[in-house]
Amino acid sequence: MRRVAACIAAAALVAGCGSARAPRVASPFSPGGRPLAALDGGPIDAKGPLNVRNVSFLGPGGRIPGFLVLPPGRPRRLPAVLFLHGSGGDRAQFLPAAEWIAARGAVALTITEPSSSAPPPPRGERPGAGLRRQRRIAGADVVAARRAVELLRRRPEVDAGRIGLLGWSAGARTGAILAGVEPRLQALVLMSGGALPVADYAAAAPASLRPAVRRELSPVDPLRWIARGRPGTIFLQDGRRDEVVPRRALEALAAAAPKGTRLRWYAAGHPLNVAAEHDQLAWLAEKLGIRGPRAPHAPIGP
Numbered sequence: 566m567r568r569v570a571a572c573i574a575a576a577a578l579v580a581g582c583g584s585a586r587a588p589r590v591a592s593p594f595s596p597g598g599r600p601l602a603a604l605d606g607g608p609i610d611a612k613g614p615l616n617v618r619n620v621s622f623l624g625p626g627g628r629i630p631g632f633l634v635l636p637p638g639r640p641r642r643l644p645a646v647l648f649l650h651g652s653g654g655d656r657a658q659f660l661p662a663a664e665w666i667a668a669r670g671a672v673a674l675t676i677t678e679p680s681s682s683a684p685p686p687p688r689g690e691r692p693g694a695g696l697r698r699q700r701r702i703a704g705a706d707v708v709a710a711r712r713a714v715e716l717l718r719r720r721p722e723v724d725a726g727r728i729g730l731l732g733w734s735a736g737a738r739t740g741a742i743l744a745g746v747e748p749r750l751q752a753l754v755l756m757s758g759g760a761l762p763v764a765d766y767a768a769a770a771p772a773s774l775r776p777a778v779r780r781e782l783s784p785v786d787p788l789r790w791i792a793r794g795r796p797g798t799i800f801l802q803d804g805r806r807d808e809v810v811p812r813r814a815l816e817a818l819a820a821a822a823p824k825g826t827r828l829r830w831y832a833a834g835h836p837l838n839v840a841a842e843h844d845q846l847a848w849l850a851e852k853l854g855i856r857g858p859r860a861p862h863a864p865i866g867p
Contacts, residue, residue: 644727649736745790752852759814796825
């Protein structure tokens with residue numbers, strides 16, 4: 566049974582676990598009343614026109630490190646974009662993308678999500694405990710991202726009404742949940758994000774474990790939450806040759822998304838390609854009103 570539970574948890578991490586028809590539950594992703602306790606450690610590189618700053622704030626389980634990238638000069642009231650990395654990544658994964666978008670006249674923030682530093686499962690972990698642990702990890706990433714949005718809103722350079730998000734892979738699954746629970750995001754680009762119904766994982770489990778699977782995975786169900794997103798705020802980007810997320814999971818997330826969601830498939834694998842990079846920047850620019858000088862081409866994908 567432990568092996569079955571481990572397989573369920575691993576599959577949920579890859580495919581995003583979800584069911585748009587699961588019972589309604591209240592959002593478990595409140596950013597809470599804790600002080601943000603934001604720290605700005607100053608610039609990490611004094612060279613070049615961009616101001617890349619070492620920042621952090623309190624999140625689930627401790628401090629969340631990030632890189633804040635500001636355009637040249639003394640910017641005021643600019644749009645902002647939050648970047649969420651893939652599984653096992655950190656705040657550096659999307660720093661080139663953050664620098665490029667900052668060079669076009671927006672504020673950018675990359676963070677290291679709590680899941681990247683989560684300890685491995687303990688030896689002899691019982692199936693129910695493993696499912697509860699996966700739920701806590703997924704929830705911690707969402708709460709950390711919501712607090713990152715609050716950090717951006719408090720910065721004097723940021724227009725609080727023009728904040729977007731770009732998430733890749735695991736970051737896209739977190740973004741799918743944020744689409745339904747974080748109304749302060751005006752535009753979301755979700756790259757290579759997929760989800761399968763909770764019912765699929767329950768069906769693969771022993772009968773005695775199925776209630777626990779439904780109980781623990783339903784509250785962190787990307788399909789449930791993306792369905793509650795605002796129409797016209799989401800852009801899904803998927804690769805026809807994705808070697809990590811099953812095609813059925815990619816299609817399920819797209820099917821659950823609200824009306825007006827943009828979906829584009831690319832002749833690419835899980836990391837997507839340059840065409841996707843240009844499309845996402847153009848879309849964020851349109852939705853958030855990003856203007857400013859074009860930067861030389863730099864890698865946007867992970």
